[in-house]
Amino acid sequence: MRAIKIQKILLFTILSLGAMVYLGPFIFSVIVSFSDNKNLINQPGQIVNSGWTLRNYIYIWKDLPFATWLFNSVVITACQTVTNVFFSALAGFTFAKLEFRGKNLIFGAMLASLMIPGIILIIPKFLIINEFRMINSYPGLILPGMISVVNIFLMKQFFETMPKDLVQAALIDGCNYFQMFWKVFIPNSKPALAAVAIYTFQGTWNEFMWPLIATNTSEMFTLPVGMASLRYELLTDWPAIMAGTILVSIPTLIIFIIFQRYFIQGVASTGGKE
Amino acid sequence: MATIEIKNLQKTYPNNHYAIKGIDVSIQEGEFVVLVGPSGCGKSTLLRMIAGLEDISGGDLFFNEKLMNSVHPKDRNIAMVFQNYALYPHMTVYDNMAFGLKLKKMLKAEIYQRVTDAAETLGLTEYLDRLPKEMSGGQRQRVAIGRAIVRKPDVFLFDEPLSNLDAKLRVQMRTEIKTLHRKLKNTMVYVTHDQIEAMAMGDKIVILKDGVVHQTDSPINLFRHPKNKFVAGFIGSPAMNFVSGEIVKEEGLYFVAQGMKFSIPPPLQVSMERYLGKRVDMGFRPEYVYDKGLEKERRLSTDVEIEILVVENVGSESYNHFRLNGMDTIYSYRSSSSNAHIPGEKLTVGIDLERLHFFDVETEESIL
Amino acid sequence: MVSGYGLKIKMKRNSSTKKEQQFWAFTFLFFPLMLLAIFVFIPILFSLGISFFNWELMASQQNFLGVNNYIEIFGDKIFYKAMLNTVLYTIGVVPIQTMLALFLAFVMNQKIRGRVFFRTAFYIPAVTSSVVTSIIFVAIYSKEGLLNSILGNFGFAANDWLTNPHTALISIMMLNIWTTSGYFMVSFLAGLQNIPNSLYEAAKLEGASRRQQFWHITVPMVRPVTYFVVVMSLIGCFQVFDQVFVMSDGGPNNATTTMAYYVYQNAFRYFRLGYGAATAIVLAGIIMIVTVIQKKYFPPNPY
Numbered sequence: 021m022r023a024i025k026i027q028k029i030l031l032f033t034i035l036s037l038g039a040m041v042y043l044g045p046f047i048f049s050v051i052v053s054f055s056d057n058k059n060l061i062n063q064p065g066q067i068v069n070s071g072w073t074l075r076n077y078i079y080i081w082k083d084l085p086f087a088t089w090l091f092n093s094v095v096i097t098a099c100q101t102v103t104n105v106f107f108s109a110l111a112g113f114t115f116a117k118l119e120f121r122g123k124n125l126i127f128g129a130m131l132a133s134l135m136i137p138g139i140i141l142i143i144p145k146f147l148i149i150n151e152f153r154m155i156n157s158y159p160g161l162i163l164p165g166m167i168s169v170v171n172i173f174l175m176k177q178f179f180e181t182m183p184k185d186l187v188q189a190a191l192i193d194g195c196n197y198f199q200m201f202w203k204v205f206i207p208n209s210k211p212a213l214a215a216v217a218i219y220t221f222q223g224t225w226n227e228f229m230w231p232l233i234a235t236n237t238s239e240m241f242t243l244p245v246g247m248a249s250l251r252y253e254l255l256t257d258w259p260a261i262m263a264g265t266i267l268v269s270i271p272t273l274i275i276f277i278i279f280q281r282y283f284i285q286g287v288a289s290t291g292g293k294e
Numbered sequence: 295m296a297t298i299e300i301k302n303l304q305k306t307y308p309n310n311h312y313a314i315k316g317i318d319v320s321i322q323e324g325e326f327v328v329l330v331g332p333s334g335c336g337k338s339t340l341l342r343m344i345a346g347l348e349d350i351s352g353g354d355l356f357f358n359e360k361l362m363n364s365v366h367p368k369d370r371n372i373a374m375v376f377q378n379y380a381l382y383p384h385m386t387v388y389d390n391m392a393f394g395l396k397l398k399k400m401l402k403a404e405i406y407q408r409v410t411d412a413a414e415t416l417g418l419t420e421y422l423d424r425l426p427k428e429m430s431g432g433q434r435q436r437v438a439i440g441r442a443i444v445r446k447p448d449v450f451l452f453d454e455p456l457s458n459l460d461a462k463l464r465v466q467m468r469t470e471i472k473t474l475h476r477k478l479k480n481t482m483v484y485v486t487h488d489q490i491e492a493m494a495m496g497d498k499i500v501i502l503k504d505g506v507v508h509q510t511d512s513p514i515n516l517f518r519h520p521k522n523k524f525v526a527g528f529i530g531s532p533a534m535n536f537v538s539g540e541i542v543k544e545e546g547l548y549f550v551a552q553g554m555k556f557s558i559p560p561p562l563q564v565s566m567e568r569y570l571g572k573r574v575d576m577g578f579r580p581e582y583v584y585d586k587g588l589e590k591e592r593r594l595s596t597d598v599e600i601e602i603l604v605v606e607n608v609g610s611e612s613y614n615h616f617r618l619n620g621m622d623t624i625y626s627y628r629s630s631s632s633n634a635h636i637p638g639e640k641l642t643v644g645i646d647l648e649r650l651h652f653f654d655v656e657t658e659e660s661i662l
Numbered sequence: 663m664v665s666g667y668g669l670k671i672k673m674k675r676n677s678s679t680k681k682e683q684q685f686w687a688f689t690f691l692f693f694p695l696m697l698l699a700i701f702v703f704i705p706i707l708f709s710l711g712i713s714f715f716n717w718e719l720m721a722s723q724q725n726f727l728g729v730n731n732y733i734e735i736f737g738d739k740i741f742y743k744a745m746l747n748t749v750l751y752t753i754g755v756v757p758i759q760t761m762l763a764l765f766l767a768f769v770m771n772q773k774i775r776g777r778v779f780f781r782t783a784f785y786i787p788a789v790t791s792s793v794v795t796s797i798i799f800v801a802i803y804s805k806e807g808l809l810n811s812i813l814g815n816f817g818f819a820a821n822d823w824l825t826n827p828h829t830a831l832i833s834i835m836m837l838n839i840w841t842t843s844g845y846f847m848v849s850f851l852a853g854l855q856n857i858p859n860s861l862y863e864a865a866k867l868e869g870a871s872r873r874q875q876f877w878h879i880t881v882p883m884v885r886p887v888t889y890f891v892v893v894m895s896l897i898g899c900f901q902v903f904d905q906v907f908v909m910s911d912g913g914p915n916n917a918t919t920t921m922a923y924y925v926y927q928n929a930f931r932y933f934r935l936g937y938g939a940a941t942a943i944v945l946a947g948i949i950m951i952v953t954v955i956q957k958k959y960f961p962p963n964p965y
Binding site (some may be wrong): 133143197225232 | 682683684686687688689690691693694695697698700701702703704705706708709712717719733766769770772774775776778780781782783784785786787789790791792793794795798799800801802808810840844848851872880885897900901903904907921922925926929930935938939942943945949950953960
Binding site (some may be wrong): 170183185186190192193195199207208 | 346
């Protein structure tokens with residue numbers, strides 16, 4: 021009994037220290053963001069004494085195009101998440117429940133494309149979007165993220181777990197295949213859809229490289245690109261920069277905490293399915 | 295209500311594999327027809343072809359003399375009950391039953407009338423607001439049947455609807471479906487792998503194996519006059535016993551095997567003539583083996599000495615398993631429990647000579 | 663054809679359901695496949711094409727160079743430096759990250775108070791924007807930053823972590839381990855929860871100690887997850903970009919130039935798109951070779 025108790029205490033101590041390491045930087049960033057003194061980033065203790073202020077947040081919001089970036093991020097993330105989830109579900113359903121010519125070939129090509137590292141897509145994607153005259157525009161930022169093979173794959177796997185008899189029952193009840201998808205399969209896949217949606221949301225909201233390349237004026241930046249530009253613009257105005265990082269993190273954090281279950285599920289379902 | 299005519303129906307898959315090899319069945323109006331056979335025999339495929347869920351590769355399918363081959367499932371006026379119920383998990387019992395009618399754009403009042411009527415029939419009235427997951431297996435299957443009833447279909451199709459239920463409930467639902475049939479008088483086609491279920495339910499039974507119909511007949515005829523060895527062995531429980539032997543001629547024809555010698559019943563004497571000196575398989579049902587010490591009325595075979603190996607007592611009767619003269623095959627013999635045997639017991643039995651079946655070794659056809 | 667049944671087969675005469683499915687399948691897949699074609703399938707081939715040109719944005723015609731871009735790569739000292747940095751980065755991050763993730767998952771899988779809190783704490787860095795975490799760590803790593811002040815308490819001299827060529831890369835590696843270990847912990851946790859309890863019970867009956875249970879049941883049973891984690895981690899590390907861009911811009915003196923960063927630099931700073939594409943293809947080739955080797959020698963399920 022005592023050995024078990026000691027072990028429990030030991031575990032708890034390890035985990036607490038770990039939590040400190042994982043959360044510490046964020047706590048540090050929150051403290052600095054409220055600081056009155058631009059030079060004190062080394063001694064969080066002193067910051068506590070040096071006085072609190074909201075000035076950094078007001079400055080970020082009012083004097084910098086932060087609100088514009090936030091708006092861009094919201095528009096892009098919302099459009100991409102909604103269309104991506106819809107198309108992934110539709111394609112996943114098709115691959116899971118319909119028979120058609122070329123099915124294996126198309127699916128094989130999609131799986132093969134997963135093996136190709138994303139880095140080689142960047143330059144041709146840029147040239148294609150440039151050819152469409154969509155650089156520095158919403159369509160240019162949104163279109164490439166409207167579909168993802170991983171999501172199609174996940175939705176296919178989910179729909180495969182639903183019985184084939186459901187397809188047949190729906191056919192006999194007089195559904196066409198779209199009604200079957202929309203009225204029978206979609207209402208029964210909420211957990212899977214939520215996991216894919218949240219996964220996509222997180223990826224899009226945090227995406228950096230593509231918006232960095234596909235935008236060239238500040239008013240088209242997304243939050244991550246805008247933040248990265250602030251890092252060199254504000255140099256050592258750490259309190260203001262930290263206020264920015266906190267503002268960027270809050271939406272993801274809120275969504276993460278509300279939908280934690282689906283996040284975990286999303287990671288769990290992408291893992292180990294090789 | 296409808297007649298169904300199946301003519302030389304075939305199903306092939308792209309690799310030229312035949313699932314259904316030219317089947318003919320005709321189903322009368324209001325008939326309860328059971329398709330039965332071991333797994334992989336093509337019974338479910340056949341049912342799905344009737345439903346329009348599988349394409350027909352060859353042959354014709356008629357409902358009321360109308361060709362149905364390329365008619366969409368929803369336009370065939372059929373209803374189907376599935377093995378795992380296939381209820382829509384997100385819909386209440388009411389919505390599950392109403393879904394097909396809504397898609398047909400039927401008036402709300404009419405839908406309400408039909409659903410509540412069906413619920414009444416099936417004793418589901420108080421469950422109309424429940425979701426499928428809140429119900430037991432038996433109740434779910436009732437909902438699935440209700441979903442079929444509200445469509446007022448010409449034909450009901452059942453695809454192993456009872457296999458997911460436990461034994462007791464299965465027997466109960468069997469009766470309920472039969473009662474429903476008597477009430478609605480619809481044509482019903484029912485698929486099962488369980489021959490007891492088939493015998494209990496069917497007006498007519500179609501026995502399938504390897505995509506071919508082996509026999510179509512009433513339950514009693516299947517039991518009494520199986521057309522071939524497969525049907526003989528498939529119908530009946532415990533299964534028919536088979537002995538391989540030879541036909542010899544003395545003052546009449548005799549079947550000889552393992553030191554046993556049975557005289558061929560008079561009606562078969564003529565047709566057996568051509569098997570003289572050849573091997574045939576003889577079959578006898580466990581029901582027609584009698585203890586020589588007790589049975590005096592029937593015309594029994596000569597004495598067969600057996601030693602009981604295992605006794606399964608199922609209550610009203612017991613199944614006694616034994617071996618014949620050092621052969622590996624285990625045979626069975628059904629006795630009433632009042633005449634219970636014990637393992638190791640030696641006794642003399644005889645087989646009812648009126649109830650012997652003989653089969654051609656090559657074709658496995660019944661010799662009549 | 664199968665014969666012996668005397669059948670005349672009227673194939674495809676009336677495949678209503680097949681045709682119907684065909685129609686719907688192509689309707690449903692039209693937009694998804696068009697998008698995939700434009701943004702995945704075509705770019706894969708296109709990038710190969712670009713790499714043979716001296717591709718310029720404004721030019722009306724592109725000069726064909728053949729394999730000259732590739733030849734240039736083999737004489738490019740910065741490319742070698744980038745490759746070395748990337749390899750070092752990967753070798754440093756992948757094993758530590760994987761072991762840390764497995765360790766955290768194992769600890770988290772015990773019955774312990776506050777599990778949900780700890781899981782959230784470890785996972786938060788993974789859901790946060792890489793730009794945000796990078797910026798926070800720039801502040802922590804800076805000369806007058808938090809790290810130096812903590813180390814100062816133990817008597818260490820202050821170091822400017824990101825501008826010192828000896829520590830810059832390691833600093834970025836530490837950040838990456840910190841951000842993604844929580845993510846992979848969740849993968850492992852799911853894997854651990856899928857191990858049937860009966861296996862542990864059987865082992866206990868046979869007298870296996872906790873340590874033996876860990877090495878003989880847990881580790882082999884999570885092997886498929888480990889494989890997945892290592893693959894994902896490898897692919898991620900080989901293409902590390904965001905952190906380098908935000909924290910060090912490849913400096914000081916290319917000490918943190920990774921291959922992905924070098925691709926970006928060539929294509930979008932110097933506008934040498936053809937050369938950038940060629941470096942990207944070499945990088946992709948290396949990643950694919952490494953994953954193939956991994957699959958061959960460390961398969962997910964050797965049993």
